[in-house]
Amino acid sequence: MLMMFKNLFSKRSQTEEAYLSKPIETSLFKSGDIIRDRYCVKKQILACKSTGWDETYLAIDRDSTDLKQVVIKYLKLNIGRGRSTTAGILFDREMDKLAHLSSQVDCIPRFHDRFQDRDEFYLVQEYVAGRNMAEILANVRLSELETVSFIKTILSALQSIHDRDIIYKYMRLNNIVLRSVDGKLGFLYCGDITNIIEMKPPEPSDGFINHGFFERYKAPEVLALKPQLSSDIFAVGAIGIQCLVGCSLNELAECPSTGEIKWRDHCQVSDRFADILNKMYEQSQRYRYNNVTEVLDALDKLYS
Template identity: 30%
Template sequence: YKGQKFLRIAEGLFQREAVALEKLGKHDQIPQLLAYFEENNDFYLVQEYIEGKSLADELKLHNLRRPINEQKVVMVLYDLLQVLAFVHQQGVIHRDIKPANVIRRKSDGKLVLIDFGAVKQVEKLEETPEGTALTVAIGTKNYMAPEQAAGRPCPASDLYSLGMTGLQALTGLEANELDKQRDPQTHELHWKENVQVSHTLAEILARMVCLNLADRYQSAHDVLIDLTPLADYAQKSGFANTDAWGNSMLISSEEENGLEEETKPWLEGADIGELPPTDPVASFQESNGVDPIHLDSTKIWSNGHAHDENPDS
């Protein structure tokens, strides 16, 4: 049994999250929110059903066949970063990015980001002895950034999760396997030994999954500044397979149907040389004429706004 004070807090949180999801559904690669309601102290969302195969399923199928070409991984990251940029502009943090929450829509081949943390945040509220609500961290272990695990998610937390997703695609290792390969002193991931990768992409991924929030990319726009030259190169080189709609694919329809080709050496075009390096990261302010997102470890992100961690102090 939940107290009335707790239920009012939960209902208010649910209403705010639902309104945010309603705005997000205007993006073509985010499911539309069709309805939301409360019944018998339970909260419900009705969202558009996305028919297709998850990125997790694609990775499982691909890893049975051959290493994933890094240009394909670049294009998947590039696509999802553009979706994340929109999400964060709306003041929303996804909080559970992982391969299982990315669907390749059957109708047009586009990647769709599903399963935002709105309902989970309400479900995981815990009632305190005073009848108020205590928020529990939302996310999936091994994909979750440290500040998110501590209950203080921010836009850079989503970038960490997406970086872990990219590493899983590139190395063929599950997130829990990657997590076991941390440096005993720094606790940073040791993953480069498991894959042959260009220096530029390695640096981008390493910065996305930095444990220290201050050392990580702070916005999807910042990552895109560095990744765009690689995406342009991948598209021009022809190594980033696309489907009939021009969307990036990890596997071809022939592979999915079991018509395998012989396994080829890593990076078939190895003779083309290393991917071109990017310029030093330009500030988001200089390149876009607006202020960048500044994150303060003493702030808590909630509904797109930063609040003092200890408001009474």
């Protein structure tokens, strides 16, 4: 399906980096550092805390026969020993779920390892070579046909996760990658550590990360810490709208009375497809699509 985007992608992005690089000044590890006598750090590749992790690194697994590249995610809680034990139990539970999920579906990185050192937590995952969709589609406006095809591909991959009753929660362009190995879309999913980071003491803003930047991509129930499967549909609807208007939803005005963003006047879109996107991006769960199958059925009938 993504063949229709092949020329667009090759022209818009020459990078082969799936993970957006935003190094911070005070990273814990530097190039050449060895973690747990096994992983040799190459570089920091992400400093975005939108998924809860503090820092992310590209490293080499020295114990692998082919010196495999891996991604290491790091979280420090700064809590007492007793609470660290509780956090460790929650961490192990979520990592077990992540390991099982990554063995069942091929749209997320493979689980590689996890470990804990007091109140410091580490997740090691497969390194995914490819291009990040946030960079490929930065300031790019897709046609309606391209957008329909793109979100159908996202939804088809998402369905394999939903079929296992797991909510992704972090669905947005910077967590989607066009993989080099097979040309398919993949998600940079790293498990749900919400219950763990809630134990973390609040920190003052560092002026670098805007924690509210993605709020228009999160359903109201996600912001209320009560996510549902349809919450991911809300986020995919937001991605579809962004692809049509060619800019972040944060740049669009909203209706003062309803809080809904005004996007229809910023793009060319058929009424039928706009209605589908509006139902995906519906603030109320009651009026939103219930599951991915319903959305795919509506998209399949769009031009019939």
